[in-house]
Amino acid sequence: MIPILDLKPQLASIRSEIDEAISGVLESGAFILGKTVAQFEERVAEHLGVKHAIGVNSGTDALVIALRAAGVGAGDEVITTPFSFFATAESICSVGAEPVFVDIVTDGFNIDVAAIEGAITSKTKAIIPVHLYGEPVNMTELMALAAKHNIEVVEDCAQSFGATYNGKQTGSFGIANAFSFFPTKNLGAYGDGGLITTNSDDVAVLCRKLRAHGGQHKYYNEMIGYNSRLDAMQAAVLNVKLNYIQKWNMQRRHVAQRYNDMFAGTDCIVTPSIAEGHVFHQYTIRLKDTDRDAVAAKMKQRGIATMVYYPVPQDQLPVFEGKYDMKPRTAQAAKEVLSLPIWPELAAEKQQEIADTLIEIIEDVRNV
Numbered sequence: 102m103i104p105i106l107d108l109k110p111q112l113a114s115i116r117s118e119i120d121e122a123i124s125g126v127l128e129s130g131a132f133i134l135g136k137t138v139a140q141f142e143e144r145v146a147e148h149l150g151v152k153h154a155i156g157v158n159s160g161t162d163a164l165v166i167a168l169r170a171a172g173v174g175a176g177d178e179v180i181t182t183p184f185s186f187f188a189t190a191e192s193i194c195s196v197g198a199e200p201v202f203v204d205i206v207t208d209g210f211n212i213d214v215a216a217i218e219g220a221i222t223s224k225t226k227a228i229i230p231v232h233l234y235g236e237p238v239n240m241t242e243l244m245a246l247a248a249k250h251n252i253e254v255v256e257d258c259a260q261s262f263g264a265t266y267n268g269k270q271t272g273s274f275g276i277a278n279a280f281s282f283f284p285t286k287n288l289g290a291y292g293d294g295g296l297i298t299t300n301s302d303d304v305a306v307l308c309r310k311l312r313a314h315g316g317q318h319k320y321y322n323e324m325i326g327y328n329s330r331l332d333a334m335q336a337a338v339l340n341v342k343l344n345y346i347q348k349w350n351m352q353r354r355h356v357a358q359r360y361n362d363m364f365a366g367t368d369c370i371v372t373p374s375i376a377e378g379h380v381f382h383q384y385t386i387r388l389k390d391t392d393r394d395a396v397a398a399k400m401k402q403r404g405i406a407t408m409v410y411y412p413v414p415q416d417q418l419p420v421f422e423g424k425y426d427m428k429p430r431t432a433q434a435a436k437e438v439l440s441l442p443i444w445p446e447l448a449a450e451k452q453q454e455i456a457d458t459l460i461e462i463i464e465d466v467r468n469v
């Protein structure tokens with residue numbers, strides 16, 4: 102079976118460094134926050150070109166704490182995309198605010214920045230752009246719009262570690278931004294983990310309080326917070342992986358380019374554009390006028406895993422009980438998208454097998 106992601110070649114290439122890093126933590130006896138986490142926070146902040154990085158338990162917690170630190174709460178509206186993992190909308194609801202969904206663009210998968218203005222009301226407090234699949238949102242236009250309306254921006258960078266827009270890292274634009282280190286992410290830990298980035302000293306202090314039960318000093322709690330601290334094992338792993346992330350992201354872009362070349366000339370596969378700064382957390386095509394689910398099922402029968410991110414738009418999930426109108430472009434994407442296996446070390450021959458099998462299956466399915 103060819104999986105959607107194979108982490109084994111990566112581990113093999115860094116195994117001795119990982120073993121050493123983990124054993125260093127075991128011997129230190131400091132397992133939560135501490136020196137290893139502080140060192141990772143400093144290094145990752147420098148890597149991303151931000152003043153502060155705050156390690157937390159998960160990307161979801163990073164979003165919740167970032168929203169709280171941006172001053173979002175009950176009665177506020179937060180604009181975001183319907184085409185994302187549920188954690189994006191969930192975090193908005195978790196802080197007591199209301200998500201407002203704006204449809205995606207036609208020629209990609211990210212929020213249509215030009216359509217955001219029409220959704221702004223007097224209650225709009227923030228916008229969460231999601232750099233989906235590792236493709237950066239147009240942050241120049243988005244930041245200009247947010248500044249014009251005095252609205253905060255909280256970037257969801259869960260899928261975009263290392264992605265850049267106009268040479269600037271995603272996660273360096275908004276007031277507070279969220280990253281995930283879930284093991285399958287481009288920079289993945291060996292467990293849950295997340296990060297908040299900010300250029301504001303005040304926001305950094307607030308995030309540090311919020312991640313540790315709302316207090317800066319032990320047993321002196323100032324507000325209701327969370328128990329959401331990055332653990333030292335994960336920070337040690339991430340400290341090793343940070344040295345390689347640029348190389349791995351570049352390899353992902355090569356894999357994506359190779360797929361695009363393999364699919365050139367096929368009329369029902371729409372390939373993603375290799376946009377500047379895109380780090381291809383996922384390689385996602387659209388299948389036009391084809392039964393996507395039948396294709397995915399046949400790929401599985403032939404031993405090749407594919408995924409649909411996401412079959413149901415966030416705003417159409419049962420949790421919202423029919424509260425939101427379906428956004429037509431998102432609905433279309435949810436019907437057409439198919440993500441193919443991608444990881445930095447994916448070999449060209451294996452990729453050719455995936456591409457050839459897919460093309461053959463599509464022809465079969467379309468001829469039925």
Ligand SMILES: Cc1ncc(COP(=O)(O)O)c(C=O)c1O
Nearest residue numbers: 159160161186188189259281283
């Ligand atoms: C777009 C998006 N936002 C948020 C999250 C939440 O991250 P985590 O799983 O680390 O809580 C994820 C990852 O699963 C994601 O893909």
